[in-house]
Every structure is written in structure tokens, then in C-alpha cells.
Amino acid sequence: MRPIRAKSGTNQEGASAHNRRVMIDALRLNGQLSRADLARATALTKQAVSNIIEELERDGLVASLAAVRKGRGQPSTPYRLVPEGAFAIGLQIDRHVTRTIAVDLVGAVLARGEANLPAGGPESGTETILSLIERTRRQLTEVAPQSRDRLVGLGVAMPGPFGIDTDPNDPWMMAVWQRFPLSEALAIGTGLDVRLQNDAAAAATAEKMIGAAHGLDQAICIYLGYGVGAGLILDGELYRGANGNAGEIGMILSRPRNGTEDQRAPLEHRASIASLCKILDLDPADPHLYRRLDDITAASNARIAAWIAEAAYELRGAVQTLETIFDPQTIVLCGGMPPGLARQLINAIHPLLPSIAERRTRSAPRLQLGFTDPWAVAIGAAAEPISRTFDPSFSAILKTRSVGST
Amino acid sequence: MRPIRAKSGTNQEGASAHNRRVMIDALRLNGQLSRADLARATALTKQAVSNIIEELERDGLVASLAAVRKGRGQPSTPYRLVPEGAFAIGLQIDRHVTRTIAVDLVGAVLARGEANLPAGGPESGTETILSLIERTRRQLTEVAPQSRDRLVGLGVAMPGPFGIDTDPNDPWMMAVWQRFPLSEALAIGTGLDVRLQNDAAAAATAEKMIGAAHGLDQAICIYLGYGVGAGLILDGELYRGANGNAGEIGMILSRPRNGTEDQRAPLEHRASIASLCKILDLDPADPHLYRRLDDITAASNARIAAWIAEAAYELRGAVQTLETIFDPQTIVLCGGMPPGLARQLINAIHPLLPSIAERRTRSAPRLQLGFTDPWAVAIGAAAEPISRTFDPSFSAILKTRSVGST
DNA sequence: GAAATAAGTCAAGACAATTGACTTAATAAG
DNA sequence: CTTATTAAGTCAATTGTCTTGACTTATTTC
Known part of the structure; x- marks a missing residue:
């Protein structure tokens, strides 16, 4: 018999679990908040918040700070996340x-x-x-x-x-x-x-928790590693696609800058650390690759310049494509390369192509630099x-x- | 003072509202289900389902069908959606x-x-x-x-x-x-x-409710109208982006098939009904455009063939890009054009470019034809x-x- | 000093799902 | 034909979590 397809239902436990998460999320985003603040921000009652906070405090996930007097009324007691909570x-x-x-x-x-x-x-x-x-x-x-x-x-x-x-x-x-x-x-x-x-x-995920995408619900992170991929933060959650492969933009086939009509090659053949290593005749498995790239970038080098121009051309297009498809608040460029190189690359990508992201009321830049620390992925x-x-x-x-x- | 940012909490009412929706969704997807079926499918208890169904029946949203005997045990009473419910x-x-x-x-x-x-x-x-x-x-x-x-x-x-x-x-x-x-x-x-x-x-939305994307949680609908756009169904919901403009793929700038390196033009200059009208010297405002296109398509026409080749080239790339970015279950091509033309176009798009969508365990085709009815958008x-x-x-x-x- | 304002608590109430026993109606086995 | 088994569905009590409204506490403003 054909399996029945349906979404799961929920109950009070589900609601309660959600409310706990909402409290933690609010404290993470705002640093510290009083119970009254939390009640207003989450649309729950003071009493509900009080109970939840009490429980979270018992669980060692939040802790109170010194009371704060701000205007009339009883001083409020702010709460914060306890780093050692998990x-x-x-x-x-x-x-x-x-x-x-x-x-x-x-x-x-x-x-x-x-x-x-x-x-x-x-x-x-x-x-x-x-x-x-x-x-x-x-x-x-x-x-x-x-x-x-x-x-x-x-x-x-x-x-x-x-x-x-x-x-x-x-x-x-x-x-x-x-x-x-x-x-x-x-x-x-x-x-x-x-x-x-x-x-x-x-x-x-790193950019969302402690980086450039902190607090943003719609953000795209282009990650330049050995290949190139995009982490999609949509409505505050990481989007994975039907098989967990969403965002593998390095495999987008497009025509090289000087290619013929019928030629399409993966984006990451031109914009990735692998392609840079190829141009520089470096071994990507070299454990000192990061430092070596840093050295080479410091001196000006024609081959690096050529790679930057090529990669910037491709990424300029990729940024415009991603902006057009996702209409995000910002795009973050990150990856395991020396900051100097990343800076040069992001400069070369500018000026950006026109897109729907060009609106007067922007709060975040269209494209910004994220982590370049090789540990960021970990x-x-x-x-x-x-x-x-x-x-x-x-x-x-x-x-x-x-x-x-x- | 900086506004506090937080997600909303929820309560029993929220949970209850969700459960009602889940029941309706399950009936929509599966046609008819008994209370016991619903309990299993939604992970709720029989009793909870019974109460919700009773309420939905009172509200005129669902109705029971004749009892069905299937094997041992008391016969089950299937329920279905009542079309006149809303x-x-x-x-x-x-x-x-x-x-x-x-x-x-x-x-x-x-x-x-x-x-x-x-x-x-x-x-x-x-x-x-x-x-x-x-x-x-x-x-x-x-x-x-x-x-x-x-x-x-x-x-x-x-x-x-x-x-x-x-x-x-x-x-x-x-x-x-x-x-x-x-x-x-x-x-x-x-x-x-x-x-x-x-x-x-x-x-x-139409494809999801009654069309090719019915029951799919990850689907992309490419809509070829005067311009071209994509409707993004991600995790079962339509994705809108930060400003409601997600999916406007017609504005993606890319290099025309025979363009030079520095030329980038919007996709919809080459793949849209507007571009077709331009090639055919038709007025897109012509109220009989649909029939006229149908007539022209029936006879073979060199200019239409040229447009199809050009549009197919662009859409072939767009399909591969969308597959790579979203990893969807399927892509649906729809739009307000005569079915004959749509059929020719989708044939011309094939064979598709290689992508991560090429997996042996596919249940839906990578690209399929959706509504071509001009009323589909309405x-x-x-x-x-x-x-x-x-x-x-x-x-x-x-x-x-x-x-x-x- | 009194009034106003805001944070937070207390205790009762409401609501929706859960639990476990029970009823009903069918098939399967002897 | 009788009995056991299985499954659908109900009944009534329980539980857990949020809400409600009154109350307490602490501070500023007049």
C-alpha cells in the first residue's frame, strides 16, 4: 500500500520546546534581556517567560546579571546566555x-x-x-x-x-x-x-552564529575553498535541498570568459583555491599552502593577478545571480585564504553588477568579507x-x- | 533604544492551529484517510485526531465517506476535504x-x-x-x-x-x-x-496545489511570461526572500550566446514571450496573442525556430543552475504560451546539462512541463x-x- | 509624600493533547 | 458455529503549559 504522506502534528511539549529556543535565540541576538523584554519580544506573557527563564536558569543555560534601573518602575533583571551551558x-x-x-x-x-x-x-x-x-x-x-x-x-x-x-x-x-x-x-x-x-x-553556520550573518534571516555565504560552494541561510535556517546538496554552486556550468558558445565548464574551474593552485603550480595538499599563498600575494605576481581577474569576473556574475535568485539581505564571501588575497579578490569583484539588491534602504552591504580563517569551517x-x-x-x-x- | 529582535513564541492555540492544518494538508495530499490513518501519519494520538476531525467536520471543511472494510478489525471511516469548505x-x-x-x-x-x-x-x-x-x-x-x-x-x-x-x-x-x-x-x-x-x-502556487508540484516539498517552477521568473517551493513553502523579490531570474545578467566577454544582458532578453514577440514583430498587448502564437507555431517558421534555439540554450543553463543551487526534486516549466510551443521548447532544452540532479534514484523527472494555460497565474x-x-x-x-x- | 509606572510573582483557570481502559465490528482459526 | 485476534474509534480522567487578573515591589516624577 502506498505510504501516507503528511507533516507531523505537535503538542504542548513542542510549543514549550520552541519557546525555550526562542528565549535562547533572543538572548543570543540581543546580548542581554530582562524577562519583561523577552515577554514583549516573543509575544508571550510575563508569566510564561518567567517560568521558562527559571527553568533555563536551573538548567544552567542562562544567568541573571545585576539589576538595572532605567526610569520609573521596578528595576529589571537582565539575563544572558551562560557560555558553559553547552x-x-x-x-x-x-x-x-x-x-x-x-x-x-x-x-x-x-x-x-x-x-x-x-x-x-x-x-x-x-x-x-x-x-x-x-x-x-x-x-x-x-x-x-x-x-x-x-x-x-x-x-x-x-x-x-x-x-x-x-x-x-x-x-x-x-x-x-x-x-x-x-x-x-x-x-x-x-x-x-x-x-x-x-x-x-x-x-x-559559523557566519550566522558569530560572523557577518549574525542575526540575519536571509543571507548567502559564498565559500571559496578547494572548490566553491554557497551556504544558504533562508528564513533563518540553513537550506539543504532535497538531497542535502543545495548550494554546490561550484558545479554550475557556465561559459568561460573567453569560451565559445558550446563550451560550458564548472564555475570552480575558474574560481576556487584549486584553480589558483593550478595557475601557481602549487600543490593544494601542501600543509603550508596558506602561508605560501600569503607570501606570494604580498609580492605582486602576474599570475595571481590573472587569477584574481578571472575569479572576480566569475564571482561578480555569481553574486548577481544569487542576489537575483534569493533576494538576500547580504552576501558574505568567505573561505580559507589569506585575508590579503581575500581583500584583493573582493575589491576586484567590485563594482558589482546591477541587480534588485540595489535599493536605497539597505542596512547590510550587498557583498562583504567573512571569515578567511582556515579554521572557520571547523x-x-x-x-x-x-x-x-x-x-x-x-x-x-x-x-x-x-x-x-x- | 534599539529594537529587540526575536522570534515569536507559541502556545496551545498555535499547536492546535498547526494540527488542524496538518490534517487538511494530509487529506489534500492523500485524497482520503481515516482517523487512524491520520493519527499514524501525523504522529498524534487517535484521540487528538478524533477531536480535530470532529471540529473540522463541524466547520464544514471535511466530511466522512462510507466505511471501508479492509482486513480484520472495525471498518474505518475515511474522510475527505469538502470543496465547498472555503x-x-x-x-x-x-x-x-x-x-x-x-x-x-x-x-x-x-x-x-x-x-x-x-x-x-x-x-x-x-x-x-x-x-x-x-x-x-x-x-x-x-x-x-x-x-x-x-x-x-x-x-x-x-x-x-x-x-x-x-x-x-x-x-x-x-x-x-x-x-x-x-x-x-x-x-x-x-x-x-x-x-x-x-x-x-x-x-x-498553482503547480503546488493542483499541478506538477503537487505533494512535492522541493520544487522550482520556471514561469515564462512576458518576462521570466521562478517560483521557489522550498521545504513545502513558497520562498519570498528579504523583499519579496526572490526568483526574479529574468534579471540574471549573463553573457549572450554569441556575446563578447564584457557583455552581460538579462536572461529575459532572450528567453521570454517578450523576446519572442520581438522576433516575430508581434504586439505583446495583442489580446489574441495566444491564438496568434499557436497559429504561427503550427506552421514551421524559421524565426520561431531561431527563438526556440536561443531560448532553449539559455533555459538549459538556467535549469542546470537552479538544480545546482537548490537541489530540488523537480523543475517545472510553465507559462502562458500555447502547449505546442511549450512542447517544442522543452524538447529543445533536452538533452539537459549534467548536474547533481542526475541520480539513479529519481522519482520525478528533472524537468517537466507544467501549466501552459494563460489562466494558470490567476x-x-x-x-x-x-x-x-x-x-x-x-x-x-x-x-x-x-x-x-x- | 503621593501618584505614576514598570518588573515581576501568585494562584486559579483554560485548553489541547495524552493515557489507558473500553466498545464495536470485522476477519481468522479451530 | 464459536472463539480468538485485530483494528477503529470512544470515554473519562490526567497532564502540562500558557493565560488571566490581582497583587507586590521598587523606582522616578510631581
């Missing part, structure tokens, strides 16, 4: 390096680790990763002993797309990793709740479990279907 | 014509009207529109007297973008319409709840209030901020 681990798997990060509730980094993956592929690589995570967990426990029973999950970021037959000749064997059931293996190995996302999505990976656990979202309200029911 | 009016304002449509809860068309707008612009045009709506309402009341107190709103569709300074030389003066506070004027004039959206969004406009009132959505759960509170 922790999460992030894992970034890239072609030549694997990084771990531990963050707290407000996204501060408390521990980090790095390792090179053995050449053997996922089976042996998983062991390396598990011991790296274990090391980071120990490090975190030293810095913040509370973290032991306040770890909400493990976020994993790696280059996408997933579930697709990608180029089997990729020398870093991302293809086998993309097919490997990594989430399951790590969930078993760590006992944590594991979620996988692509690197651009992780970068966007931070975003770590931020994901925090976001999943504490940010308001539609799916968090709904009842979860009891698995295996008839 | 009605809505749709209004399409286009450059040369204005259409009204009345639909019921299941999207069936019950009345339609058409008029040409006077040349005087919005002020005088609003009167024409109001009397057209009034006529359609009377017609609806004749066919379905219940509609008198079951009208849930007025949906308006017109070409976007909104709030932007568009070309003031547009001979149909869309620019002045796009700036005119039409919603307010119509809300006052009709006493109905009015919502405005662009034509591509309306087309997508139907979508009418479906919008139905969708807004009865479809599950995040915003429908949240408390509405009491306006003007301190």
Missing part, C-alpha cells in the same frame, strides 16, 4: 587535513586539533579521526570540566556533493569519503549525535549541533515519528 | 489584461472574469479591478451560495520585481503599478485579506489565500505580535 565538537575533513574544534554555547573556541589522514581511505581514516576527536574531548574537559555531560553533538563538515558519483580520479579520494557512511561510524565511535554537512554550509561544523539543539526551527516544534511503528 | 478570489494583473478567478478549497475554478485596464494608471485602474472582482464574487455566489461567508482572501499576482525602480519607459506602465499600494487599496475596496506576489510565485493567485489559510507553515504556529503594544 558544548559541541566540530570536525572538518578536507582533502589534505582534518581538524577538530570544541565550542561552547556562544560559539567560543575552547580546543582544537589537527591531523593528516592516512592514505588508506575511510576505513583506516576513521580510526585517526576518532582518536583526534578523543584528544579534543580530553582537551575540552580540561578547560571546561562541565562539558563532560553538556556535549550536545558532533558536527561534521566535508566537501560535497554527497550521494553523487563524483570524479573517481580525484587524487584526495574525496569520492570514497563522500560515499562512506561516516555519520554512522562516528556516532558509534563517539556516542554523540552526528550530523554531516558540506563545507560551505558549515562556513555559513568552527561552523562545531556550531551546527549548538544551532540544531538551541535555535528555533520548524522541525523542532513537530513531533518526531516513533520509529518502527505500524 | 473559497478564494485570485486576481492577475498583467501588462495588457486583468483576470479574476474564484476557486474552492481543492483548487477547482468556479468563476472567472477578464477586463482590459484603462490607460490611466493605478488610480483609475483600481476601480476597474474592483468592479471586476465584484462581478466575479457575484458569479461565485450564484454557483456556490455558501461562499458568501467562506471567502478566505484575495490573492493578487502581477509581474515583479516590487519596490525597485524599474524601467519607467515600459509601455504598459508596470513600474507605476509596482510602486502603487495596491494591496491596501484592494483590501479597503473588497473587505478581504489581500496578499500580493509576483506571477512566477503564483504559477508555482488560479495560482486564487490558491494563495487557500494555501495561506490551510497549509501547515512555521509562521502559522507562532503567536502574532499584538500590534501597537508598548
Whole structure:
């Protein structure tokens, strides 16, 4: 019989869980708020807010500050998030390096680790990763002993797309990793709740929690890494698409600047760190790539200039396309490259092409620079479990279907 | 003082409203379901479903069918949506014509009207529109007297973008319409709840309720009208962007097929009915344009062939771009052109470019033909209030901020 | 010092889902 | 034909969370 399709219903528990998340989100966005402030901002009653805050305080997620006198009436008691209220681990798997990060509730980094993956592929690589995570967990426990029973999950970021037959000749064997059931293996190995996302999505998560997209509900983050992708923040939530591959803009086929009519090539052949390495004859697996690029960029270099011109041309078009399609509040350009290079690139992208984003009443710039820290993706990976656990979202309200029911 | 930003909380009423919507949505998607079916599908208890269904039945939104014996156990009583449970009016304002449509809860068309707008612009045009709506309402009341107190709103569709300074030389003066506070004027004039959206969004709404996107949560509808736009169905809801202009893909600047490097022109200069009219030396305002295009298409015509080749080239790229960005379940091509032409166009777009959408486990085709009926946008406009009132959505759960509170 | 204003609490009430036992009506098994 | 089994659906009590309205507390303004 054809399965019945329907959305889940909800109940008081769902509503309550949502309200808790709304409080935390409001405190994250506004820094500190009194119960009365929260009641006004969330459209709940003072009493409801009071009960929820009391519970959150008992759970160690919020704490009160000194009372504030502001005008007539009883002074208000502001509340703030307690950073030590929750922790999460992030894992970034890239072609030549694997990084771990531990963050707290407000996204501060408390521990980090790095390792090179053995050449053997996922089976042996998983062991390396598990011991790296274990090391980071120990490090975190030293810095913040509370973290032991306040770890909400493990976020994993790696280059996408997933579930697709990608180029089997990729020398870093991302293809086998993309097919490997990594989430399951790590969930078993760590006992944590594991979620996988692509690197651009992780970068966007970082920008949303502590970066340029903080507090924005509509933002697109273009992430320039080995390839290029976009993290889509739509209505305050990261959009994943039907198969988790939304935003893989590096695979958009378009005509090269000087190509013929029938030629279409992936965007990331022209705008990505991989393409830059190719032009500079650098090995992308070089562990000192970041510093090397920084050195080369400092001196002016004709080949870099050529790459910037080419990449800027493509990204100028990509920015206009994304603005037109999404009508976002802002676009953030981020990626694992030296800030000097990023600055040059974003300058070369300007002036931007005309688009519907050109409106007089803008509060955020059309295009701005985000994180260029190579650790940003790992931070975003770590931020994901925090976001999943504490940010308001539609799916968090709904009842979860009891698995295996008839 | 800086305003406090926060999402709204919710309460039992919000949960209850959501559950009602979920039931209606489930019945819409599955045709008919018993209370037990609904309980399983929505993860609610039998008892909760029973109460909600009883209430919906009292409200005239659902009705029971004959009991069905299927295997052991007490026979189940299936329920279905009652078409006469709700009605809505749709209004399409286009450059040369204005259409009204009345639909019921299941999207069936019950009345339609058409008029040409006077040349005087919005002020005088609003009167024409109001009397057209009034006529359609009377017609609806004749066919379905219940509609008198079951009208849930007025949906308006017109070409976007909104709030932007568009070309003031547009001979149909869309620019002045796009700036005119039409919603307010119509809300006052009709006493109905009015919502405005662009034509591509309306087309997508129609496809979602009764067309190719029915039951899909991730779908993109490319609408080929005078211009070209995309209706974005993301996670089951129409995405509007920060300013309601998401999906205006006609304004994407790209290099024409035989253009030089520095040339970028809007997509809709090459792929739209406007561009077709230009090639054929037709007046887009011609009221018989549709039939005329049909005639011309029937005979083979070199200029049409040239347009198809050009438009197909552009749309092939657009489809690949949209697939790459959104990772949708399907893309629907629709628009107000004769089916013969649409068929030729969609054939010419094939074979599609490679993309992440090429996966073995597809249930829907990558690209399919949707409505080509010129009334489809008006139907979508009418479906919008139905969708807004009865479809599950995040915003429908949240408390509405009491306006003007301190 | 009195009035006004605002933050926050108290206690009762309302509402919608849950729980578990029960009724009803069918098929399957002996 | 009788009995067991299965499933749909109801009944009545319970639970959890928000709301309501009155009240307390603390501060500024007049």
C-alpha cells in the first residue's frame, strides 16, 4: 500500500520546546534581556517567560546579571546566555587535513586539533579521526570540566556533493569519503549525535552564529575553498535541498570568459583555491599552502593577478545571480585564504553588477568579507549541533515519528 | 533604544492551529484517510485526531465517506476535504489584461472574469479591478451560495520585481503599478485579506496545489511570461526572500550566446514571450496573442525556430543552475504560451546539462512541463489565500505580535 | 509624600493533547 | 458455529503549559 504522506502534528511539549529556543535565540541576538523584554519580544506573557527563564536558569543555560534601573518602575533583571551551558565538537575533513574544534554555547573556541589522514581511505581514516576527536574531548574537559555531560553533538563538515558519483580520479579520494557512511561510524565511535554537512554550509553556520550573518534571516555565504560552494541561510535556517546538496554552486556550468558558445565548464574551474593552485603550480595538499599563498600575494605576481581577474569576473556574475535568485539581505564571501588575497579578490569583484539588491534602504552591504580563517569551517561544523539543539526551527516544534511503528 | 529582535513564541492555540492544518494538508495530499490513518501519519494520538476531525467536520471543511472494510478489525471511516469548505478570489494583473478567478478549497475554478485596464494608471485602474472582482464574487455566489461567508482572501499576482525602480519607459506602465499600494487599496475596496506576489510565485502556487508540484516539498517552477521568473517551493513553502523579490531570474545578467566577454544582458532578453514577440514583430498587448502564437507555431517558421534555439540554450543553463543551487526534486516549466510551443521548447532544452540532479534514484523527472494555460497565474493567485489559510507553515504556529503594544 | 509606572510573582483557570481502559465490528482459526 | 485476534474509534480522567487578573515591589516624577 502506498505510504501516507503528511507533516507531523505537535503538542504542548513542542510549543514549550520552541519557546525555550526562542528565549535562547533572543538572548543570543540581543546580548542581554530582562524577562519583561523577552515577554514583549516573543509575544508571550510575563508569566510564561518567567517560568521558562527559571527553568533555563536551573538548567544552567542562562544567568541573571545585576539589576538595572532605567526610569520609573521596578528595576529589571537582565539575563544572558551562560557560555558553559553547552558544548559541541566540530570536525572538518578536507582533502589534505582534518581538524577538530570544541565550542561552547556562544560559539567560543575552547580546543582544537589537527591531523593528516592516512592514505588508506575511510576505513583506516576513521580510526585517526576518532582518536583526534578523543584528544579534543580530553582537551575540552580540561578547560571546561562541565562539558563532560553538556556535549550536545558532533558536527561534521566535508566537501560535497554527497550521494553523487563524483570524479573517481580525484587524487584526495574525496569520492570514497563522500560515499562512506561516516555519520554512522562516528556516532558509534563517539556516542554523540552526528550530523554531516558540506563545507560551505558549515562556513555559513559559523557566519550566522558569530560572523557577518549574525542575526540575519536571509543571507548567502559564498565559500571559496578547494572548490566553491554557497551556504544558504533562508528564513533563518540553513537550506539543504532535497538531497542535502543545495548550494554546490561550484558545479554550475557556465561559459568561460573567453569560451565559445558550446563550451560550458564548472564555475570552480575558474574560481576556487584549486584553480589558483593550478595557475601557481602549487600543490593544494601542501600543509603550508596558506602561508605560501600569503607570501606570494604580498609580492605582486602576474599570475595571481590573472587569477584574481578571472575569479572576480566569475564571482561578480555569481553574486548577481544569487542576489537575483534569493533576494538576500547580504552576501558574505568567505573561505580559507589569506585575508590579503581575500581583500584583493573582493575589491576586484567590485563594482558589482546591477541587480534588485540595489535599493536605497539597505542596512547590510550587498557583498562583504567573512571569515578567511582556515579554521572557520571547523568552527561552523562545531556550531551546527549548538544551532540544531538551541535555535528555533520548524522541525523542532513537530513531533518526531516513533520509529518502527505500524 | 534599539529594537529587540526575536522570534515569536507559541502556545496551545498555535499547536492546535498547526494540527488542524496538518490534517487538511494530509487529506489534500492523500485524497482520503481515516482517523487512524491520520493519527499514524501525523504522529498524534487517535484521540487528538478524533477531536480535530470532529471540529473540522463541524466547520464544514471535511466530511466522512462510507466505511471501508479492509482486513480484520472495525471498518474505518475515511474522510475527505469538502470543496465547498472555503473559497478564494485570485486576481492577475498583467501588462495588457486583468483576470479574476474564484476557486474552492481543492483548487477547482468556479468563476472567472477578464477586463482590459484603462490607460490611466493605478488610480483609475483600481476601480476597474474592483468592479471586476465584484462581478466575479457575484458569479461565485450564484454557483456556490455558501461562499458568501467562506471567502478566505484575495490573492493578487502581477509581474515583479516590487519596490525597485524599474524601467519607467515600459509601455504598459508596470513600474507605476509596482510602486502603487495596491494591496491596501484592494483590501479597503473588497473587505478581504489581500496578499500580493509576483506571477512566477503564483504559477508555482498553482503547480503546488493542483499541478506538477503537487505533494512535492522541493520544487522550482520556471514561469515564462512576458518576462521570466521562478517560483521557489522550498521545504513545502513558497520562498519570498528579504523583499519579496526572490526568483526574479529574468534579471540574471549573463553573457549572450554569441556575446563578447564584457557583455552581460538579462536572461529575459532572450528567453521570454517578450523576446519572442520581438522576433516575430508581434504586439505583446495583442489580446489574441495566444491564438496568434499557436497559429504561427503550427506552421514551421524559421524565426520561431531561431527563438526556440536561443531560448532553449539559455533555459538549459538556467535549469542546470537552479538544480545546482537548490537541489530540488523537480523543475517545472510553465507559462502562458500555447502547449505546442511549450512542447517544442522543452524538447529543445533536452538533452539537459549534467548536474547533481542526475541520480539513479529519481522519482520525478528533472524537468517537466507544467501549466501552459494563460489562466494558470490567476488560479495560482486564487490558491494563495487557500494555501495561506490551510497549509501547515512555521509562521502559522507562532503567536502574532499584538500590534501597537508598548 | 503621593501618584505614576514598570518588573515581576501568585494562584486559579483554560485548553489541547495524552493515557489507558473500553466498545464495536470485522476477519481468522479451530 | 464459536472463539480468538485485530483494528477503529470512544470515554473519562490526567497532564502540562500558557493565560488571566490581582497583587507586590521598587523606582522616578510631581
